[in-house]
Amino acid sequence: MATELKPRATREAYGEALLELGKLHENVVALDADLAGSTKSGQFGKAFPERFFNVGVAEANMMGMAAGFAISGKISYASTFAVFATGRAFDQVRQSIAQPRLPVRVCASHGGLTVGEDGCTHQSVEDIGLMRLLPNMRVVVPADFNQTYAAVLESYDIEGPMYIRTGRPKTPFLYEEPPKSLGKGADVLREGSDISLFACGIMVVRALEAAEELKKRDISAEVVNVSILKPIDVDTVAASLSKTGCAVTAEEHSIIGGLGDAVQEVAAECCPVRIGRLGIKDVFGKSGTPDQLLEEFHLTTEHLAGLAGQVLSSR
Amino acid sequence: MVTEAGSGHPGGSLSSADIVTALFFHTMKHRPEDPKWPDRDRFILSKGHCAPVLYSALARSGYFPVDDLNNLRKIDCHLQGHPDMHKTRGVEISSGSLGQGLSVSVGMALSMRLDKLPGQIFTLMGDGESQEGEVWEAAMAAAHYKTGNLTAIVDANGLQIDGFTRDVMNVEPLAAKYEAFGWTVKSIDGHDMQQIVDALDWSRTVEGPASIIARTVKGKGVSFMENQAGWHGRAPSAGEAERALAELQR
């Protein structure tokens, strides 16, 4: 882990990479819905005011407009909080972006519980599931600042629509510098033979810590950062599952519809093994500090290691 | 309260404070000891981020202890960042995702009409919130179904998160829009108590849906917050809070 780098929020990487894309490509446009300061799209807006459209508190209209730009030769980056991007504007994303297979990047900040004090209305714990359900939609959940930066830069050249989820709080760095590409989206960060830990977003750091913890108990855990949840890297996931024979998934999202389901789908079809899912157990969030919430909803290193132990012993 | 919480929305809470005070302590018939009293008037905070002003009014009406306000947004406190009907006594409906309160209000108004209940519904919205298309779908429905028991109040403070409403996405003229949608409209100074209580009382007498466009100042009463977009969703420091409270008590 590249611990010397000071933690930074993934949404900040979005802002910086979007600005860079604006410099590189004239046909990049960005839209926001009265959250440009929070999503960090405002940096692009300052540099390229003629290509930036703050539509006000009107997410559905924003997605429709993003589709209009995309069908006319632009690559559109539409940002707001994850709850509103996927919830309020779901039908616009479905009908006007996903089905037409347009190059719109739905860039959703403030994913998950770590939104914190705003509470359940603003904590998106279903967005990955909603987006994964849509045909043509590529679903990306980067794990740190540098991976987010890479994902956004790379998104320019990728065909079709894409969902990119970022977070509000500062998070530790995993990658020393932005990788060239996310590749197929499943990155084995640590090899192991007893159990696979698949994680995305903020849970990747915790998976690495849990692996350390398990090592003390003579358990060899493999850690895989799954940054592209759809299409999931079937080969890498299946290979890890067949090697270890059991797994735990960890995500800042409902246990329904997200990474847990994505990995289970691979397992069910390729190599059925025992899988434990760490995630939000089909409930809404609440107000509290991010750390208190992660503790309360069991999204911690200790719970991850504990669940891995349970899965191993019940195998 | 917001300082204690370390986050929250002072600007829009202060611009609505006079209106919410008039509602809870003059206009509305409600029973803090019996929040579900069927004959009550109902208050819907469509702009849920202004929970602090609602919680203050509820606490001082007696729905829960005033001391609870210091635990706003804290883990395990019933006072969530945005109103939660399952957690807080007196909250009619959960809110926080903008643009939905008027639709819910139209449904409630029609249901109360079916049940022959006497209450009036008072729904408070923001001007930035009024950029949501759903607001106008609801406005159309309210007029179509002639919901005489519905009053919509727009806290027209001219600001939203990213700046002045007229610069981000102009929603004016609000009064003309409501009129065009078939509502009866009154524009008032949202900090003139006489005008506020008169308009609220008047709205009960209107046959169809009534809309009150209240011209307000975001951050009202605190010199350094007034008309500043930056104070939309930021907690004052302890020192700032002290200054703010001193100014407000004047």
Ligand SMILES: Cc1ncc(C[n+]2csc(CCOP(=O)(O)OP(=O)(O)O)c2C)c(N)n1
């Ligand atoms: C659907 C939705 N989109 C975005 C937000 C984030 N948000 C919270 S407050 C706000 C601005 C609201 O402005 P306004 O309605 O004028 O409120 P006020 O000025 O009274 O605080 C925004 C965009 C939200 N809560 N809900």
Ligand SMILES: [Mg+2]
């Ligand atoms: Mg406003």
